[in-house]
Amino acid sequence: MDIKENYNTIKNQLLEGVELVAVSKTHPVSAIQEVYDLGQKVFGENKVQELMEKYPLLPKDIQWHLIGHLQTNKVKYIAEFIDTIQSADSEKIVLEINKEAGKHNRTIKVLLQVKIATEDSKFGLEITEAKDLFQRYINGEFSHVEITGLMGMATFTEDKEQVKREFLTLKKVFDELNQLKKLDTLSMGMSDDFPIAIECGANSVRVGSAIFGRRDYSK
Numbered sequence: 596m597d598i599k600e601n602y603n604t605i606k607n608q609l610l611e612g613v614e615l616v617a618v619s620k621t622h623p624v625s626a627i628q629e630v631y632d633l634g635q636k637v638f639g640e641n642k643v644q645e646l647m648e649k650y651p652l653l654p655k656d657i658q659w660h661l662i663g664h665l666q667t668n669k670v671k672y673i674a675e676f677i678d679t680i681q682s683a684d685s686e687k688i689v690l691e692i693n694k695e696a697g698k699h700n701r702t703i704k705v706l707l708q709v710k711i712a713t714e715d716s717k718f719g720l721e722i723t724e725a726k727d728l729f730q731r732y733i734n735g736e737f738s739h740v741e742i743t744g745l746m747g748m749a750t751f752t753e754d755k756e757q758v759k760r761e762f763l764t765l766k767k768v769f770d771e772l773n774q775l776k777k778l779d780t781l782s783m784g785m786s787d788d789f790p791i792a793i794e795c796g797a798n799s800v801r802v803g804s805a806i807f808g809r810r811d812y813s814k
């Protein structure tokens with residue numbers, strides 16, 4: 596598995612203006628450094644513990660994105676350095692991020708994670724909840740949080756039409772909210788479905804295994 600070749604292949608498939616978040620979870624610091632050396636600056640991790648172990652060992656200009664469900668009691672560990680939390684999936688977590696960012700006198704970028712998969716996915720806001728939270732944000736309730744967009748994961752299925760429908764659902768919500776206040780980021784698509792996501796309007800994709808190879812969870 597040649598990381599450099601994988602990385603270049605993915606980069607070549609991305610339209611101009613589509614951001615790549617390289618999802619490095621379970622992969623060693625050496626692999627992340629290799630991709631960084633190819634020019635990649637944005638990396639995604641899904642566990643706070645793992646991110647905290649890797650963070651001190653890697654260049655400080657990496658923009659770290661948290662992409663996994665975040666427990667409120669762990670926000671404090673990443674509040675000082677996290678660039679974007681893509682997985683804001685409850686009112687509680689937005690309030691906590693706001694509080695911890697305030698302690699460090701900074702603003703943390705947040706994507707509202709919306710439940711679009713029909714499968715029984717545990718995490719994500721209902722569309723109405725996301726709209727409510729965004730309205731409260733517009734009203735100035737969260738001064739240390741910048742809601743820059745939305746994140747969604749499609750159902751894990753071979754049915755491309757279903758995946759497309761789910762992505763288009765989120766695109767519609769994105770367009771609606773974008774009318775109320777300008778948004779930057781629609782994060783949809785992973786290794787298996789990012790071309791569909793881009794077709795449906797994603798301007799940020801989260802790609803892991805297609806760059807780093809398969810994840811080994813036994814280690």
Ligand SMILES: *Cc1c(COP(=O)(O)O)cnc(C)c1O
Pocket residue numbers: 618620641662663748784785786787801802803804805
């Ligand atoms: C692991 C993960 C990805 C990347 O998955 P791949 O299939 O390896 O590209 C993207 N988004 C989230 C939320 C993830 O947890």
